[in-house]
Amino acid sequence: MCTNIVYEWLKTLQLPQYAESFVDNGYDDLEVCKQIGDPDLDAIGVVVPHHRRRIHEAVRRLKEADETVAGLYFTLEPQP
């Protein structure tokens, strides 16, 4: 099995120590990570406030990246 995408994502956030717990709790791809809020972090066991903040910000960036792509598809739609 290749390296998990969530591990890579957490590594870029300098929080790779949580990777195993993320995966164990079912947060094993970025689609499901996009839905992370406080209850999810509680279950995963991220208790350090600035770690939580860093993850919340990263989740927001994941969602924004989505919207950018959606916008791109919209502009590429053929004109009637």
Add this chain to the structure above:
Amino acid sequence: NLLVEHSPVGSSAYRSVGEWLEAIKMGRYTEIFMENGYSSMDAVAQVTLEDLRRLGVTLVGHQKKIMNSLQEMKVQLVNGMVPL
């Protein structure tokens, strides 16, 4: 590698709902399952995402984990019954 998922096993490999939930690290839901009538692996096999929400499994990661495991068991059940 700590991230490698445990090798998939069929529903017959689990003797009880509790054992199954412990195996996928969702043991915290064992009591809820038992109390709501999902007390055998046969009953659990019918669980839908809606059922999980109703049982109070609200975390999307946990929903994903449980549904994936059920799906895996069903696939193996089908493969086991169809001779190759």
